Amino acid sequence: MARSKFLASVVAIVLAGGLLSGCAGSRDGVLRQNLDRFTAEEIYKRGEFELENSRRPADAVFYFSEIERLYPYSEWARRALLMQAYGHHKARNYEEARGAAQRFLDTYPGDEEAAYAQYLLALSYYDQIDDVGRDQGLTFQALRSLRTVIEEYPDSEYARSAILKFDLAFDHLAAKEMEIGRYYLKRGHYAAAINRFRVVVEEFQTTTMTPEALMRLVEAYLALGLLDEAQTAGAILGHNFQSSPFYEDAFRQLRGRGLSPEMRGESWLTNIYRQTIQGRWL
Secondary structure (H helix, E strand, O other): OOOHHHEEEEEEEEHOOOOOOOOOHHHHHHHHHHHHHHHHHHHHHHHHHHHOOOOOOOHHHHHHHHHHHHHOOOOHHHHHHHHHHHHHHHHHOOHHHHHHHHHEEEEEEOOOOHHHHHHHHHHHHHHHOOOOOOOOOOHHHHHHHHHHHHOOOOOOOHHHHHHHHHHHHHHHHHHHHHHHHHHHHHHHOHHHHHHHHEEEEEEEEOOOHHHHHHHHHHHHHHEEEEEEEEHHHHHHHHOOOOOOHHHHHHHHHHHHHOOOOOOOOHHHHHHHHHHHHHHOOO
């Protein structure tokens, strides 16, 4: 019954305005002249139809935005605003998607669909994350928005997905630090390289980049002749990632200098060792 009513509304729109024929420009003109003849529900269903069947999500967004214009305080306007955000995102118009999602959150902060709006807002940043070699500003924005989903809507169906994407985005930032650190290390700028690897170990220690960061620290400290630091980095690596090929590499480097992975001296690494291995937070 619902499907028959939907098809009937589609046919009515087609007959009234010839919406499916003619060039895009004339079609747009007909749309603007005739949509006020239909109910908000009919326009909404037309938007859904376009979203599901058209290769141009922007066409669907047009219908949803017209509901806001023609029926601004209706229940359909609320639903249409969220669908605008979804349609823009599907069309990869991420800035527009963020704008629509944020308007929904500002207008309907306590709505049951607010979690989805916040998730769409986060996705509009997350799906724009570029390859590791580019600026990571959008990654920070994605992390901030995903955290909002996780913290403010922990029981929603979007929280788990947000957690997974948060971890991936976090790993992405660590990968950026590693890329820069490797660049410096390769060119013999050891102090600059160590600073980058230190960031990974201290701030991104839950990511997949940590084992390599510790191994690179062994390499950099050995190159500088800072043997205590190299041995301590190797000890942390061996305790937490002994099965990693990065540990095998670090152990080989240390053994080649007659050294072993063990905590030595006093440095930022010995603090990490005490905290993560001995459980002493100093």
